Amino acid sequence: MEEVYSEAPKTCKIAKARPETISFLLAFSKSYEVATYKNLKFERTLN
Amino acid sequence: MELQIDDSVLVKSYVGGDEKALEVLINRHNQKITSFIYSKVLDRDITEDIFQDTFIKVIKTLKRGSYSEEGKFLPWVMRIAHNLIIDHFRKNKRMPKFEGSEDFNIFSVIRDEKLNAEKQMIKNQIDSDLSVLIEELPDDQREVLIMRIYKDMSFKEIAENTGVSINTALGRMRYALINLRKIVQRNNIVLTN
Numbered sequence: 040m041e042e043v044y045s046e047a048p049k050t051c052k053i054a055k056a057r058p059e060t061i062s063f064l065l066a067f068s069k070s071y072e073v074a075t076y077k078n079l080k081f082e083r084t085l086n
Numbered sequence: 087m088e089l090q091i092d093d094s095v096l097v098k099s100y101v102g103g104d105e106k107a108l109e110v111l112i113n114r115h116n117q118k119i120t121s122f123i124y125s126k127v128l129d130r131d132i133t134e135d136i137f138q139d140t141f142i143k144v145i146k147t148l149k150r151g152s153y154s155e156e157g158k159f160l161p162w163v164m165r166i167a168h169n170l171i172i173d174h175f176r177k178n179k180r181m182p183k184f185e186g187s188e189d190f191n192i193f194s195v196i197r198d199e200k201l202n203a204e205k206q207m208i209k210n211q212i213d214s215d216l217s218v219l220i221e222e223l224p225d226d227q228r229e230v231l232i233m234r235i236y237k238d239m240s241f242k243e244i245a246e247n248t249g250v251s252i253n254t255a256l257g258r259m260r261y262a263l264i265n266l267r268k269i270v271q272r273n274n275i276v277l278t279n
Contacts, residue, residue: 054117054120054121055116055117055120056116056119056120056133056134056137056138057134060134060137060138061109061112061113061116063138064108064112064138064141064142064145065105065108065109065112067142067145068105068108068145068149069105071145071146071149072149073149073150073151080150082146082150
């Protein structure tokens, strides 16, 4: 039998980001706020 | 036919406080953005990290009100992802990481020479057993054995320190080892790692 030396094709195994990543982002978005005070912007993340 | 709300409308609603709009936007472009990142970094975990960082930037920019509707939403997000990919490669260039591929693992070639936790415990046990056995030896033999093995002294140095000839020191060492073996056999002690 002939040896196959060629590299295994790099197939893309993922199509989408994991659901955990998405739910983290949505939770982050809900907790993240920007408050404005006299032309100043303050970021805050609620826990 | 499903009615698709335009990205710009969703962005406006999100900026206006509609969190659901973000979910729609993320789900709509998830595949395109993930595939784009993966095609560059070829690593699932790094892809997830970059995807997450991309959207954190998107969220921050939108909530700060710094997003201007000059271009389209997707190209803008892609540009952010692209910049983060470049950052990732820059960081890795400074500190390269070699992980190997699926059919070759670098750790099959490089080994950690240190004993694992179990072997280290066994070694400690043997060392402590041995120190008890050494106590059983006659004084002159024990003295030579400790100087040779534990203090790493040469037989010349041992001879000088104990005031005997090198041959006597060698003889004491030989008898120390013979007697140790006898004690081990007599007591059925197993000293192996």
